[in-house]
Amino acid sequence: MRRFDYDVAILGGGSAGYAAARTAAGAGLKTAVIEGGKVVGGLCILNGCMPSKALLYAAEVRHLARHADTWGVRIKNAGFDFGRVMRRKAQRISEFADYRRQQLETGKFDFLRAQARFVNRHTVTLTWGQRQGCQDSPKTATLTARHFIIATGSVISQPPLPALEQVGYITSDQALSLKKLPRSLIVLGGGAIACELAQFLARFDVKVTMIQRSPHVLKEFDLDAATVVEDVFRREGIRLFTGTRLLSARRIGTRKTVEFEHSGKLRRVTADEILLALGRTPNTFELGLEHAGVKTENSRIVCEASMRTNVPHIFAAGDCTGPHEIVHLAIQQAEIAAHNIIHPRRPRSMDYRLLTNVVFTEPQVATVGLTEKVAVASKIPFLAASYPFNDHGKSLIMEALDGFVKLLANPKTGEILGGCCVGPMGGELIHEVIAAMAKRMTVHELAAMPHYHPTLAEIWTYPAEELAEKITARS
Numbered sequence: 156m157r158r159f160d161y162d163v164a165i166l167g168g169g170s171a172g173y174a175a176a177r178t179a180a181g182a183g184l185k186t187a188v189i190e191g192g193k194v195v196g197g198l199c200i201l202n203g204c205m206p207s208k209a210l211l212y213a214a215e216v217r218h219l220a221r222h223a224d225t226w227g228v229r230i231k232n233a234g235f236d237f238g239r240v241m242r243r244k245a246q247r248i249s250e251f252a253d254y255r256r257q258q259l260e261t262g263k264f265d266f267l268r269a270q271a272r273f274v275n276r277h278t279v280t281l282t283w284g285q286r287q288g289c290q291d292s293p294k295t296a297t298l299t300a301r302h303f304i305i306a307t308g309s310v311i312s313q314p315p316l317p318a319l320e321q322v323g324y325i326t327s328d329q330a331l332s333l334k335k336l337p338r339s340l341i342v343l344g345g346g347a348i349a350c351e352l353a354q355f356l357a358r359f360d361v362k363v364t365m366i367q368r369s370p371h372v373l374k375e376f377d378l379d380a381a382t383v384v385e386d387v388f389r390r391e392g393i394r395l396f397t398g399t400r401l402l403s404a405r406r407i408g409t410r411k412t413v414e415f416e417h418s419g420k421l422r423r424v425t426a427d428e429i430l431l432a433l434g435r436t437p438n439t440f441e442l443g444l445e446h447a448g449v450k451t452e453n454s455r456i457v458c459e460a461s462m463r464t465n466v467p468h469i470f471a472a473g474d475c476t477g478p479h480e481i482v483h484l485a486i487q488q489a490e491i492a493a494h495n496i497i498h499p500r501r502p503r504s505m506d507y508r509l510l511t512n513v514v515f516t517e518p519q520v521a522t523v524g525l526t527e528k529v530a531v532a533s534k535i536p537f538l539a540a541s542y543p544f545n546d547h548g549k550s551l552i553m554e555a556l557d558g559f560v561k562l563l564a565n566p567k568t569g570e571i572l573g574g575c576c577v578g579p580m581g582g583e584l585i586h587e588v589i590a591a592m593a594k595r596m597t598v599h600e601l602a603a604m605p606h607y608h609p610t611l612a613e614i615w616t617y618p619a620e621e622l623a624e625k626i627t628a629r630s
Contacts, residue, residue, distance in 0.1 A: 157277075159277065159299045159300050159301045160187075160298050160299045160300060161185050161186060161187045161265075161298070161299070161300040161301070162179070162184035162185045162186065162300070162301050162302065162496075163175075163176075163179040163184050163185075163186045163187070163300060163301070163302045163303070163304060163493070163496060164186075164187045164189060164271075164279065164298060164300035164302075164303050164304075165179075165186065165187065165188045165189065165303070165304045165305075165306060166189050166271050166279075166303065166304070166305045166306060166307050166442065167188075167189075167190065167305065167306035167307040167308060167473070167475075168188050168189075168190030168192070168255075168259055168266070169306060169308050169473065169485075170473070170482050170485055170486055170489075171306035171308075171472040171473035171485040171486060171488060171489040172188055172190070172304075172306040172473075172489070173188070173255065173258055173259060174472075174485075174486040174489040174490050174493075175304045175306060175472060175489035175490070175492055175493045176188045176259075176263075176264045176493075177258075177263075178489070178490050178493035178494065178497070179264070179304075179493045179496065179497065180263045180264040181263075182493075182497040184496070184497065185264075186263075186264035186265070187264060187265040187266075187267055187298065187300070188259060188264060188265070188266050188267065189267045189269055189271045189279070189281065189298070190259070190266070190267070190268055190269075191268070191269060191270035191271065204482060205247065205248055205251055206244055206247075206248050206331045206332075207331060207348075207351055207352070207355075207515070208515055209243070209244040209247055209248070210240065210241075210244055210331065210355050211351060211354075211355050211515050211516075213235075213240045213243070213244075214354065214355045214358040214359060215358075215517055217233055217235055217358060217359070218358050218517070220233035221233040225554050226554070235359060237333075237335070237336055237359065238334075240359075241332070241333065241334070244331075245332075267281065267298075268283070269281035269282055269283050269296075270282040270283075270441070271298075271442070272441060272442060272443040272446075273442060273443040273444060273446045273447040273449075274297070274443065274446050275446055275447065276447045276448060276466055276468070276469070277299050277300060277301070277468070278297055278298070278299050279297070279298050279300075279303075279443075280295055280296070280297055280298075281295065281296045281297070281298055282294070282295050283295075301468065302468045302469070302470070302496045303447075303468065303469045303470065304462075304469075304470045304471065304472060304489065304492050304493065304496075305439075305442065305449075305456060305464075305469065305470070305471040305472075305475055305476075306471070306472045306473045306475065306485070306489060307437075307438045307439060307442065307473075307475045308437075308438050308473055308474045308475060309435035309436060309437050309438050309474035309475065309480065310435060310436055310438045311326045311327065311328060311431070311435060311436070312433055312434045312435055312436045313436070314343075314431055314433070315343075315401055315433065316401055316402075316403065316404050318403055318404045318405065319404050319429065319431065321406070322404045322405060322406045322411050322429065323406065323411070323429070324343075324411075324428070324429040324430065324431045325428060325429070325430055325431070326430075326431055326432075327348045327352060327430070327431075327432050330352050330356075330430055330432075336356070336359055336360070336361055337361060337426070337427040337428040338361065338362065338427050339361065339362040339363075339364075339425075339426035339427045339428070340356055340361050340362070340363050340364070340426050340427065340428050340429070340430055341364050341365075341366065341411070341413050341424055341426045341428070341429045341430065342363060342364065342365045342366070342430045342432055343366055343401070343413070343429065343430065343431050343432060343433055344365075344366075344367065344430075344431070344432035344433040344434070345365060345367030345368075345369060345371070345372035345373065345374065345397065346372075346373065346374075346375075346432065346433075346434060347373065347512075347514045348432050348434075349365065349367075349372070349430075349432035349433075350365075350372055350373060350384060350388075350514060350516050351514065351515055351516055352430060352432060353365050353388070353393055353430075353432075354388065354391070354393070354516050354517065357388075357391055357392060357393050358391070362392075362426070363392075363393045363394070364393070364394040364395075364396070364424050364426065365388070365393060365394070365395045365396065366396050366399050366401070366413065366415055366424070367395070367396065367397045367398075367399060368398075368399055368400065368401070369397065369398070370397055370398045371385065371397055372384060372385055372388075372395070372397065373514060373520060375512070375528075376512075376514075376520060376522065376526065376528075376575075377526050377527045377528050377561075377575065378528075379541075379559070379561075379577075380520050380522075380575060380577045383518060383520075383557055383558050383559075383577045384514075384516055384518070384520060384577070385397075386557070387516075387517070387518065387557055394424075396415070396417050396422065396424075398417065398418070399415045399416060399417045399422075400415060400416040401413065401414075401415050402414040402415055402416060402421070404429070407425075409427070410425050410426070410427065411425065411426060411427070411428065411429050412424065412425045413429065435474065435480065436454055437451075437454045437455045437456065437474060437475040437476070437477070438474070438475055439451060439454050439455070439456060439475055440454065444456070447466060447469060448465070448466050449464050449465065449466050449469055450464065450465045455475070455476060455477050456471040456475050456476040457476075458470070458471050458476045459504075460504035460505045460506075461491065461492075461495050461502050461503070461504050461505075462476070462488050462489075462491050462492035462495065462505065463492075463495065470492035470495070470496065471488075471492070472485055472488035472489035472491075472492050473485035473488060473489065476488070479507070479510065479512075481511070481512070483511075484505075484507075484510075487505065488505060491503045491504070491505060508524065508592070509523060509524060509589060509592055509593060510523065510524065511523045511585065511589060513581065513582040513585065515582060518544075518555070518557045518558040518577050518578045518579060518581060519576070519577070519578070519579070519580065519581030519582050520575075520576075520577050520581060521575070521576045521577075521581040521582050521584070521585035522573065522574065522575045522576075522585065523573060523574050523585055523588050523589045523592060524563070524571070524572055524573035524574065524588075524592055525537065525563050525572045525573035526563075526573060526575065527539060527561075527563065530563060530572070530573070535572070536565070536566050536567075537563045537564065537565065537566065537572055537573075538563070538564050538565075538566045538622055538625055538626065539561060539562065539563050539564075539622075540561070540562055540617075540618035540619075540621040540622045540625075541559045541560060541561035541562075541575075541618055542559060542560055542561075542614055542617035542618050542621075543558070543559045544556055544557065544558050544559060544560075544578040544579065544614065545557075547611075547614045547617075548608070548609045549609040549610055549611050549613075549614075550578065550579055550611060550614070552609070553579060555578060555579035557577070557578065558576070558577035558578030558579075558581070559575075559576075559577055559578065560574070560575065560576045560577075560578065560584070560614050560615055560617075560618060561574065561575040561576075561618060562574050562588070562598060562601075562615070562618040562619060562622060564597070564598045564622045564626065566626060566629065567626075567629075567630075568597065568626075569597035569598045569599050569622065569623065569626045570595055570596070570597050571588065571591050571592050571595075571596055571597065571598060571601065572592075573588075573592075574588030574589075574591075574592070574615075576588075578611075579611060580611060584611055584612060584614075584615075587612055587615055588615065597623075598618075598619045598620075598622040598623045598626065599619075599623045599626075599627075601615060601616070601619040602616055602619035602620040602623045604616075
């Protein structure tokens, strides 16, 4: 029998990579994690969830301070020190990254700082870059493994206009580490990252213009949810153009101009800076996957629900395979991949029934399970009911009047199929529906469940009661 250096080699040391390594090593497999990035931590810690939410919370605090008179509280000048805002964020991220590095360096598995590239189905070359001030060529070695788990994450997508390369722009990664705020900014994109960063910067007095190709921002969500966010953005002074087609970009002095088509007319917007927020691409280009025979589609590694690729001993997890770029799913995928290596006769598969999404704008947008858009497209029967926050006691006290909650239910059994919350603390409130769906509760059971008054959470009882009455009347 062929001898391998490792039972499992994991490419990538982010959230998915660490979860896979912890699971494999915990089962006694000889495991290695190979990380080629300059800094350890993965997207979530370094350039995603944690830094963006730290900045969004700072913007929310300032926004509340500026509008404190709503509650009879007088704050003369709700100013800010942007340098301190960014330093606090950097300190927190450094702490998170240090903790992740410590996790990877526990000794339970080998942690190798190198670039990995497949040369065949069981072998990768490892490349160590030059040390500072050293003229030596990069060092290389080979590593063999019985199994591989690829968890290399994603990178910023390339700009849609070649001219942007000459004009210059910042990415979402760079926006999270700004040293100085631009006076004005053009945001290209309307997804979660674009919306979060646009509102963050606008609340720190940047004049923001958003240009989105789709008819609405947050195109993966239902129209009623996207419309609430658009209304709030416009109310807060963000110029928003949807249903556009980008045409060109150019620089005039220090200013940057984007031309686009909107409602059949040519439009031009000029600002100090452009933020490219049109999504991310699986980070698979330099892996030599063709040498291992791993199938990809548009750079995304193709996997079964078991997280196995078309090559039986190679698995993948996280953003490099998708289909959803969400941290907790990446961790689940990695754990399932490792489990299926450890227990090939007791395989597990990913189940996206409880798919959850949260956008940390204000109001927050959160969904779990089916949306109306997906249910209609998939021809899944459902009943839906919603209730607005502007008619709910606790949110009226908070002056959080934008948005609603919505439930989707099976029209025969009443089982909850999906939930949506657009409103205050939506990312927290959605977990009540996640718990209910995990236990396959019906709207009748949710409506009967006690809720403390006055709380935001009791708003779920209203659509639950409405749906319970409709389903009872139909049966």
